[in-house]
Amino acid sequence: MSYDAPFAGIKVVDLSQGIAAPYAGMLLAQHGATVIKVELLDGGDWVRISAPKPGGNTALSVMGNLGKQSIGVDLKSPAGCAVLWRLLKGADVFMEGFRPGVIKRLGFDYTTVSERYPNILYLSMSGFGQTGPYAERPAMDPVLQAFTGFMAENRDLDGRPMNIASIPVDMITALYAFQALSAALYARRDEPRGRYIEASLLQGAAWLNTYAMLQRVIYDGDLPGARAHRGVYPTADGWILVIVSGRRGWGDFCRALEHPELGDDARFTSVVGRVANSATLAPILSEILSARSNAHWQARFSEYGVMHSVTNESLDMLHDPHVEATGLFSHLQQPGLAMTLPIPGIPGAPALQNGTRRATAPLAGADTETVLRAHGYAASEIADLRARGVVSASR
Known part of the structure; x- marks a missing residue:
């Protein structure tokens, strides 16, 4: 043994x-x-x-x-x-x-x-x-x-x-x-x-x-916050997943987007607010993110510590430099x-x-x-x- x-x-x-x-x-x-x-x-x-x-x-x-x-x-x-x-x-x-x-x-x-x-x-x-x-x-x-x-x-x-x-x-x-x-x-x-x-x-x-089942039990059938904390958005040349987390997460995300004013918008400063106003927020984020490339957003999100990933095809991952290095x-x-x-x-x-x-x-x-x-x-x-x-x- x-x-x-x-x-x-x-x-x-x-x-x-x-x-x-x-x-x-x-x-x-x-x-x-x-x-x-x-x-x-x-x-x-x-x-x-x-x-x-x-x-x-x-x-x-x-x-x-x-x-x-x-x-x-x-x-x-x-x-x-x-x-x-x-x-x-x-x-x-x-x-x-x-x-x-x-x-x-x-x-x-x-x-x-x-x-x-x-x-x-x-x-x-x-x-x-x-x-x-x-x-x-x-x-x-x-x-x-x-x-x-x-x-x-x-x-x-x-x-x-x-x-x-x-x-x-x-x-x-x-x-x-x-x-x-x-x-x-x-x-x-x-x-x-x-x-x-x-x-x-x-x-x-x-x-x-x-996880989803317990969320629905706890919140009486709904899944509050899930789509306000994460989303897959179109970019100029593909798609990118973004997750907002932590006490400073929303502010860091907005700074990475080069739209710090969103971080001060009373509708979005709290999780409860982002959930309540998700129908308004999602199109705003989509418009911002779709204007630039995946590479641009990867660099910005890495700089500000925002969790993210490009939505790779399965075979794309094989040639990623991190995957090859490990x-x-x-x-x-x-x-x-x-x-x-x-x-x-x-x-x-x-x-x-x-x-x-x-x-x-x-x-x-x-x-x-x-x-x-x-x-x-x-x-x-x-x-x-x-x-x-x-x-x-x-x-």
Whole structure:
């Protein structure tokens, strides 16, 4: 065990699909755990074939599988189930992401697995949770954005609720699942048994939207001050986000705009006043900011300590001098893809090095033979399993 690999020696068997649970497993791998991804024989995890240009790896499959080993197993066959039981021997963590009820029909629910391996930590990930009237509803990130009010808090100029495309619900749910597993691994040192852990996109989305929800509870359904303190405004050559904060924030902002008179205008000197007069204030700010370039305003706001950022396109950030100077991204080659992919460093984990296990997302079933040999299967047994279609064929 070390700071670079605190989970070295931890074995994880990962049956999850999609991105939320797989990403949690990927984080375990990045911190040293051996994570065995068990995939379907017909193309593997569905995210591998969800992109217009499938090559065995997609954006989601790379994000969710860096550092893992992949084995293809037919879990609908008795022989495939026998393979999975062999993989579970000595495992510390078992992860599944099927709809409620599916894993029990396969014979690997928590009760059954923990009877044989009582020390195991078992994670179930689902959309709406394991119980309740919506438990069996199919759900993905955008569904929970809509359900929890997150989309309603992010409306366009016409008032239409907007879906945030960068899968925030999946990401936050994955992080909660990772922290729950990490805490459980720590606590298990003094516990005689493992435990069952449930995580759902519903839980993650609820926390993602908690700030807005609590604001509405506290202020009787309204969100006072939010749009008075921050805004995205057009400039002469793009858009810029500005946030006004602190006791001196409004005055500094007005001086940066070269309109100090706004700082003395009685309608705008207080938060309450800016909220009450936001319909008047917003057009004034838009007119001022639209007259000059992003570069001009960045220089002015930096000089006066005003929080701000140009609204970059996703790829613009890669070439920002600050991002380049900090070495935030590693450009990694991945199986099945012709280009290198920019992958940000994971906080607290060592830098990703091209060609290493931690920096590689395997193709579906790529490690079948390696995994089976590590679990005591002889070459003849592996050949037999492949010939019967129980595990992935040779690559």
